[in-house]
Amino acid sequence: MSHGPSFPPLMQGINAAGADPFEAACEAASNDCDAGSILYDITPDRLRAAIVLAPEVPLAKAAAMLPLTAVAVQNALGALGPAELPVHLEWSGPIRVNGARCGAVKAAASGADLTQPPAWMVTGFTLTFARPQAEGGATPDETDLMSEGCGGLSPTQFLESWSRHLLNWINRWEDDGMAPLHREFAGLAYGLGEDIEVLGRSGHFLGLDEDLGLLLRSGGQTTVIPVTDLLETRT
Structure with missing residues (x-):
């Protein structure tokens, strides 16, 4: 008899069964x-998962759960993947x-x-474990974990x-506020210090503000794109 994934206390798994x-x-x-x-959907080629959260702080602060979720993905890959596997996080x-x-x-x-x-927030991720062989050279900007030496990772x-x-x-x-998460994400941010395009805007990625908003320099002006701009709104 097969068992589902095991989660820490106060977390419970629900198999989305293909949904x-x-x-x-x-x-x-x-x-x-x-x-x-x-909630999760597991196949040999792809993992999709999402968690229901109930933040007790205003949405402007609770939006940090999005980059926090990404940092947890990176940390898990860092712990389980090959040594020195380079994993970075695009701000968007x-x-x-x-x-x-x-x-x-x-x-x-x-x-x-x-x-x-x-009332609630949901964060989730998708991770590609394997792709059809023919896709390898056709999509140079995409990869999968098997191609990156993670074939033994389930x-x-x-x-x-x-x-x-x-x-x-x-x-x-x-317990400690935003500072530890800010340091961790800033060290993993893809394109930091470079010219980027994000949410239809172009500029130089200067860094992150105290709430992990993206500081974008363009045309001699610096603007902040807040993490809340990345959130989907549901009713």
């Missing part, structure tokens, strides 16, 4: 499911392994009022590790 875990989590959250519910969501896209994170919240805690093993890293970072964020 999109992110959409299923948003629906479950809107129907008052428990915070800490992790994509996960970069050895410079190429290998997955992405995203988030949704129950409302758009930045001054109020959302999606279930990764999901369990990610949940532990996620819980650790949530606890650190609650």
